[in-house]
Amino acid sequence: MSAAAFTDEEQMAVVMARLLRGLRHVAVGALSPLPASAALLAQALDGQLQVTILGSKRYLKFTDGGRELFDCAAQGRIDAFFLSGVQIDGEANINLVGVGDYAKPDKRFPGSFGSAYLYHLVPKVILFRQEHTPRILVPKVDFVSAAGRSPSNVYRPGGPRHLVTGRAEFAFGERGFSLVSTHGGASAADIEASTGFAFERAAEVPSTPPPGAEELAALRGPVKAAVAEIYPAFASRAFGG
Amino acid sequence: MTRLVPDLEALLEPVTDGCSVAVPPDYSGVALAATRALLKRGVRHLHLIAVPQAGLQADVLIGAGAVGTLEAAGINLGELGLAPRFTAAVEAGAITMRDATCPAIHAGLQAAEKGIPFLPLRGILGSDLLKVRPDWQVIDNPYGSNDPIVLIPAIRPQVALFHARMADREGNVWVGVRRELMLMAHAAAQACVTVEEIVEGNLLDDPALAAGTIPALYISRIAHLPGGMRPLGFGEEASDEAALAAYAKAARTEDGFQQWLKGWLA
Numbered sequence: 001m002s003a004a005a006f007t008d009e010e011q012m013a014v015v016m017a018r019l020l021r022g023l024r025h026v027a028v029g030a031l032s033p034l035p036a037s038a039a040l041l042a043q044a045l046d047g048q049l050q051v052t053i054l055g056s057k058r059y060l061k062f063t064d065g066g067r068e069l070f071d072c073a074a075q076g077r078i079d080a081f082f083l084s085g086v087q088i089d090g091e092a093n094i095n096l097v098g099v100g101d102y103a104k105p106d107k108r109f110p111g112s113f114g115s116a117y118l119y120h121l122v123p124k125v126i127l128f129r130q131e132h133t134p135r136i137l138v139p140k141v142d143f144v145s146a147a148g149r150s151p152s153n154v155y156r157p158g159g160p161r162h163l164v165t166g167r168a169e170f171a172f173g174e175r176g177f178s179l180v181s182t183h184g185g186a187s188a189a190d191i192e193a194s195t196g197f198a199f200e201r202a203a204e205v206p207s208t209p210p211p212g213a214e215e216l217a218a219l220r221g222p223v224k225a226a227v228a229e230i231y232p233a234f235a236s237r238a239f240g241g
Numbered sequence: 242m243t244r245l246v247p248d249l250e251a252l253l254e255p256v257t258d259g260c261s262v263a264v265p266p267d268y269s270g271v272a273l274a275a276t277r278a279l280l281k282r283g284v285r286h287l288h289l290i291a292v293p294q295a296g297l298q299a300d301v302l303i304g305a306g307a308v309g310t311l312e313a314a315g316i317n318l319g320e321l322g323l324a325p326r327f328t329a330a331v332e333a334g335a336i337t338m339r340d341a342t343c344p345a346i347h348a349g350l351q352a353a354e355k356g357i358p359f360l361p362l363r364g365i366l367g368s369d370l371l372k373v374r375p376d377w378q379v380i381d382n383p384y385g386s387n388d389p390i391v392l393i394p395a396i397r398p399q400v401a402l403f404h405a406r407m408a409d410r411e412g413n414v415w416v417g418v419r420r421e422l423m424l425m426a427h428a429a430a431q432a433c434v435t436v437e438e439i440v441e442g443n444l445l446d447d448p449a450l451a452a453g454t455i456p457a458l459y460i461s462r463i464a465h466l467p468g469g470m471r472p473l474g475f476g477e478e479a480s481d482e483a484a485l486a487a488y489a490k491a492a493r494t495e496d497g498f499q500q501w502l503k504g505w506l507a
Contacts (some may be wrong), residue, residue, distance in 0.1 A: 031319065056267070065420030066266070066293060067351070070344035074363050095342060096315070098331070102373060108331040110323065111315035113294065116342040117364035145342075147367025153387045154366050233320065 006211045008166050009034060009238035010219055011183050012130065014211040015164050016082070017041040019126055020049060023079040027052040027069060027122075028059075029113065033227060033234035034128060035082035037219065040226050044218040052078070054232045070114060073121045074156065081122040083115050083160075087141040090197025092127065092148025092160040092172050094119070095141035102143055104210050112145035122158040127172075132165035134196035148172070167191060169208060175200060177189035181208040216241065244412035244463050245439070252464040255400050255431045259309070261288040261426045263350070263398035267296040267319060268472055270404040270419060272435045274469040280305050281506055290317065290398050292421055294347035295474060297488065300324040301505075303336060304498045312339040312396075314346055321489040326498055331420035340373055347421070349396030353428035359392045366391065401429035404470040407438040412457030415444050417476075423455050431461035435469035 003114045016038035020026050026042070026049060030033045036053050043049045053059035054069065062068040072078055085094035086109045096115060100106030119125055129136055163170040168191050169180040178200040182191055188205040211219070220241040228235035246252050256262060265271060276298050284307050291299060291313035299316050302308050303337060304326030316327040330336045348360040361382075366389055371377055382388035403422050408414045414434050416422040427433040432455070444454045472481035472488075491501035 031317075063418045063420070065345065065418070065422075065424060066269075067347040067421070067424070070347065097369075102369070104334055105332055108328040110317040111294070111313055111340055112342050112368070112370060113315040116345040116370050117344045117362070117366040120364035120366070144367065144369040150367050153389065155363060155388060155390070231320070 005240070007128065007238060007240045008183075009037070010211050010216065010240060011208065012128065012164055012166060013037040013041055013074040013219060013223075014215050015169050015208060016126055016128060017045070019162055019164075020080055021046065023049060023124070024080050025050040025052065025064060027073070027078045028054065028082060030054040031119055032082055032084070033231040033238070034130070035126070037223055037227050038082075039239070040216065040223045041218055044222050045214070053230065058226070064125040069119060073118055078122050078137070080126060081118050081124050082128055082233070083119060084127065085141070085145070087136060087138045088127060088129060088163065089138050089148075090176055090199065091140045092126065092163075093141045094143045094146050094148070095143045096145040099142050104164070115146040117187060118158070119152075119160070120150070120156045124161045125159060127160055127163040129163075129167070130166040132167040132191075132194050134194060136166040137165075137194070138196040143237060157221075161218070167194065179205050181206045183208045203216065216226075217241070243410070244457060244460055245408075245410065246462050246464050247277055249435075249466070250282075251466055252433050252435065253278055255281070255433060255461060256284060256287075256402065257282060259286045259288070260400055261290060263290040263292050263396075263397045263401045263429055264295055264298055265292055265403050265419070265421055265425065266294050267298075267422060270416070270475055271298045271470050271473050272402050272404045272433075273298060273471065273473060274466050275402060275404075275433070275435055275464075276302060277505060280307060280502075285309075288312070290396060291343070292350065292425055293341065293343035296324060297485065298377060300326045300492060301502070303327050303330045303485070304492060305502055308336050310337040310339060312341055314341045314343040318485070318489050321485060325489070325492045329495070340370055342368070342370060345377070346396065347392045347424065348393040350424050350428040352393065352395035353397040354424060357395065359394045361390045362393050363390065396428065398425070398429040399431065401425035401432040402434075403432075404435045404437075404466075404475065406436065407440050407444070408434065408436045408460075408463045409440050409442060409444045411443050411459050412463060413444040414455045414460055414463065415450055415453055416455060417453040420453075426455045426459040432459055433462045435459060435464050435466040437467050437469070437475075439465050453504045
């Protein structure tokens, strides 16, 4: 398979879908086409996974209004969720509010949405951001929408476990981020140069396994069709084949 | 007393300058025709509460200078990206921003609904939201020990303003599974609603409809206004994507927005 046989989005979706294996219920926030693709791919390959997608009619089975997702998460009924950020730092703090001084920002973004809450309560939060640059992956976020870590006395069954970018996959643990693999043969030194925070890595960092034939077939078939109902523009550009 | 009023002017009497107004997200039934009527009347200094996020309606109200304070977990134009008049207003310091997180807005309204001063909520600890929201307090869980938990004060909007599928002549309003609208109506002092349709009979008489119906007890005024959410969609009706894209493009600049607004209010 040549390097151009799949898109960057397909690679990211496959990496994120692999992280959902064996779970019961994954929820996807509004305006998250890549996580929606990953969740639906994981479901296509493992029929047991329940997928909730905000903004979808077909994949939203709630009947108690906007509050229900959050109540559900606090009870432990959601195993995984995806969050992103305009900035993400080495402590896994995420910023969805703005760049610069809060009171008079250089650049304002939409806001924290449910992040400050779900980051604490959903056991496996997968951070994602296609752009992998020092502008996004910073040493310290300008505003903490949701904190990556909490003191030991804070009730926190959930938190960040993974970060998937357009170039690499990281794990997050007590010692911070560690590089798991790089996509498409990027060198670990390339990744270090594009990342604004320090992370651990082995001497030899493996390449991310590319999408397999079964994964690509599911992505370009049922997953693309389902995603197109919610995100038509994304579906028409992000999938190859 | 009938709650049905003949026009938007009568519907919107409770929305006075400086009023706190709760509004739903773009998918849930946004009263845009009513919003246009408010702007034509020249409403000012609104305290807008997005439940828990908003889009086009908030951006237009902010761009038109009608908002003094905004409380929201997020403002954007959906797939069309940033809400440009919102971001410009915050960058310029032109509005007072009360940043929130989605479940905190739900919790504040739930406290109001129960007539209690606050509700506790998990999460949030460690977020800078606690720095910019000094009204959110942290206490030690009195039923545990060394277990900090955040308290969200009640949010009691003066008015809940939204668009719904149908109402009957008794003043009952059907919202189906859009129960954030029910929460808003319960929490607010008054609910002002535009509806697609006025149906004969009483919605509460049909058990299949009653569960998704806001009883007239919580409703102040209803105006029959088919299409009152356009160009946003609603239920099975799709959004007018071309109109929304035209807005997003125009609103990128102050001049473009003012041109768009002039056309919208004409």
